Amino acid sequence: MREAWLYSSIVGMLLYLLTNTRPDIAFAVSQVARFNRSPTQSHAKAVKMIVRYLFCTADKGTIVKTTGKLELDCYVDADVAGLYRCESDENPTSVKSRTVYIILLGGFPLVWKAQLQMEISLSTLESKYSALSQSMRTLLPLRRTLLETRSSVPRWDQGRSSDPR
16 A cells, blocks of 8 residues: 555544544444554555545534433444455454444443454354443443442432432
8 A cells, every 4th residue: 555644543533533423433444443554455445435424424413312311221233244255255354243332321322332253153142142241341330330420429308418328
């Protein structure tokens, strides 16, 4: 690849956008980020396509309607061998499943992630179970923090603070 810009630097900027404001580019950015070590011309073309998409959708946004309740919701999905026949058959990554999850706090997207699973799943059930396990590794600490926060906030029921312990 002979470009006047650094591939890994642009991918890093896209990851920053993905993490902070643009969950809609999660899948595309996770795909191009896999090739930071040795990008080819097709990868550079994909990065340029993502940047053009961001430029054309700069005035678009996500309308979030919060529920007003401090509740955590987690939505998880996975595919099985999603890149099979899209990449080289000799590449073991082509048969890995992809995990996607989003965690909402009161209806507001707090965490979103799309990544390849570490192991090769042999069934849809195994792939979805692995995705659920990965999402729980993020959700459970968030839940614990939310419960600690709730218990440390004084409640003013009946004119006095109640001790949750």
